[in-house]
Amino acid sequence: MPILKHLGLVLAASLLVVSATHAAGHQEVGRAIKMAYVGLHKAMSAGDAQAAAKYWTEDTILKLPGQEPLNGRAAVAKANQELLDKHLNLWPHTDEVIDFGDMALELGHYELVSKGGALIQKGNYSTLWKNVDGDWRIYRDTVSMIKLPPLNE
Numbered sequence: 001m002p003i004l005k006h007l008g009l010v011l012a013a014s015l016l017v018v019s020a021t022h023a024a025g026h027q028e029v030g031r032a033i034k035m036a037y038v039g040l041h042k043a044m045s046a047g048d049a050q051a052a053a054k055y056w057t058e059d060t061i062l063k064l065p066g067q068e069p070l071n072g073r074a075a076v077a078k079a080n081q082e083l084l085d086k087h088l089n090l091w092p093h094t095d096e097v098i099d100f101g102d103m104a105l106e107l108g109h110y111e112l113v114s115k116g117g118a119l120i121q122k123g124n125y126s127t128l129w130k131n132v133d134g135d136w137r138i139y140r141d142t143v144s145m146i147k148l149p150p151l152n153e
Helices: 003-045 049-053 073-085
Strands: 056-063 088-099 103-114 119-132 135-146
Touching: 003 049, 003 073, 003 088, 003 103, 003 119, 003 135, 049 073, 056 073, 073 088, 103 135
Parallel strands: 056 135
Antiparallel strands: 088 103, 103 119, 119 135
16 A cells, blocks of 8 residues: 555544544533533522522623623622522523533523513523533623514514
């Protein structure tokens, strides 16, 4: 077998192994993010905005539609408490996770619903997760709202 053909086969096989390993890493990070959302939802369901805020980094930035950015975990805890006080539930749905080692980008969509299940708001989000001592935490979060038609029209 000519050396160039042999080298080409080795290179192709190496790329397949690297691609498969990278895809497995995306899946692993995706599962870790899903588990973080499970913990976050449990904390919110228990009415504990402080425990829920622990899923964000201390130096987080949260950008919500029509508001100035919220800086830090304490600001996120306050926003979580406002959701709890209004009896609203936020349901994130991950569409894609791109892993960058100690950082991961999650793209998704969300629904904000009332306690009774009525859709209040929906939209999209881009979340940058950071691995902090083995735990994935939200580092940067940007939310964009999709305008809903007025109710009772």
